[in-house]
Amino acid sequence: MARPIWTGTLSFGLLNVPVSLMPGERSVDLHFRMLDSRSNTPIRYERVNAETGEEVPWKEIVKAFEYEKGSYVILEPEDIKSAASEGREAVEVEAFVDKDSIGPEYFEKPYVLVPGKKAEKGYVLFRETLKRTGKVGIARVVIRTREYLSAVMPKGDALMLMLLRYPQELVDAGDYKIPEGAASKHRISPKEMQMAEQLIDSMSGDWVPDDYRDxxxxxxxxxxxxxxxxxxxxxxxxxxxxxxxxxxxxxxxxxxxxxxxxxxxxxxxxxxxxxxxxxxxxxxxxxxxxxxxxxxxxxxxxxxxxxxx
Known part of the structure; x- marks a missing residue:
């Protein structure tokens, strides 16, 4: 059984629902080891000083921001913690939006919100209200010292928390050379369009995730x-x-x-x-x-x- 990322609350307005944040995905990758072909022994990655070549123990490693080439400002763990929001173990819903208004490019990673003991009523109330209104909650959440934007949405009997990308993280499609204009501008005939639509119609069906495997x-x-x-x-x-x-x-x-x-x-x-x-x-x-x-x-x-x- 997976362990919760953290245990806290899901809140909007004055309603606070005790929840646990659980992983919503599992890794199914095949992991490989890199070997030295001369002796068939594993290769080990080490933390070494760029100048001396000596290995650096974890206790001597600090985080720093390179503000100019070769110039750094060192950050203490307290500095990073102070930048995070105060509600470290809370999903604080700030607004509600239509579920179809969030483009697919914003969704990054799923989590599952599991209600705490005797918190079923508030959990179900939140879930069913979202279903009836067609809305999703936009919230901020802190996971392992970093603050994320997220969307709380119903999925069957569960409430999912989807991490979202900030607009600054996305590349505008306009930065690339994309063909503009109507089909006729690119010499696409009505017959070609009709045949393409017929092809899509012949290949259309219901979305069944279990039909697809890696x-x-x-x-x-x-x-x-x-x-x-x-x-x-x-x-x-x-x-x-x-x-x-x-x-x-x-x-x-x-x-x-x-x-x-x-x-x-x-x-x-x-x-x-x-x-x-x-x-x-x-x-x-x-x-x-x-x-x-x-x-x-x-x-x-x-x-x-x-x-x-």
């Missing part, structure tokens, strides 16, 4: 599963293993194997047992590598030196 992600997942089954994983060459540091094990391959087992069983694997197996495999592999390196070095010592000729 086909790229599905195909990519199949490619990954196929790659796992064929053992098409990247392993470091045997000759290069001697140069690998002790902590540069093949953990990536071991965890990919765990993923394959999970996909096959569609069950969560007991973490401790599988981690123990993984650790034993890594230890055995490291011992095997050390044995090969020792044997290789011994053979080099026994080999006679070549004469220059």
């Amino acid at each position: 086909e790229f992600r599905s195909r990519l997942r199949k490619v990954i599963e196929k790659r796992l089954k064929s053992k098409g994983v990247v392993k470091p060459p045997a000759d290069d293993e001697a140069d690998m540091p002790e902590n540069a094990t093949t953990n990536v391959v071991d965890f990919m194997a765990l993923l394959q087992k999970s996909l096959a069983s569609k069950k969560r694997t007991p973490a401790k047992r599988e981690l123990a197996k993984s650790t034993r495999k890594v230890a055995a592999k490291k011992a095997s590598v050390a044995k090969k390196v020792t044997a290789k070095r011994a053979s080099k010592k026994r080999a006679p030196a070549r004469s220059a000729g």
Whole structure:
């Protein structure tokens, strides 16, 4: 179960409804790791000083605004908090507008407002009033120190909070070269227009969101599963293993194997047992590598030196 972003109130006028702000979307992306192709080890991003190249710990990092090239003004956490509105845990509705008056370009991210205990009456009152009037509430809300413009609107039995973009964040379409004028100005004949309308009519239907899937992600997942089954994983060459540091094990391959087992069983694997197996495999592999390196070095010592000729 997702955790609330914050718990506060939804308010307009004198009506205050206790609510929790819950995520309205979930990430379904496939996340990849970047590896060093020479050793098959993960690449780590570090915070380094641009002048010295030394890593900077989090406690030494501050936020600053670059007002000129190379010139900064440092902001303290209190400075940023002071710029936010006082109602940090409140959705404060400032106005109501027609639901069709907000262009699609303004909508950015959805959240769900969930009523608190014994707050159902005020929640339903707000929801049903919005439905009857065809209005949405325009509100300000603070999420993780940043203040957003938002729209509160009904969706079935729920109240959705949609983050909105400010006009300053949008690019005016007039900044681009857009063809202007009527169809006749662009030599479009009435017959062509009629045929285009017939095509749209033949392809028209009801909007059913479940009919659409992220086909790229599905195909990519199949490619990954196929790659796992064929053992098409990247392993470091045997000759290069001697140069690998002790902590540069093949953990990536071991965890990919765990993923394959999970996909096959569609069950969560007991973490401790599988981690123990993984650790034993890594230890055995490291011992095997050390044995090969020792044997290789011994053979080099026994080999006679070549004469220059």
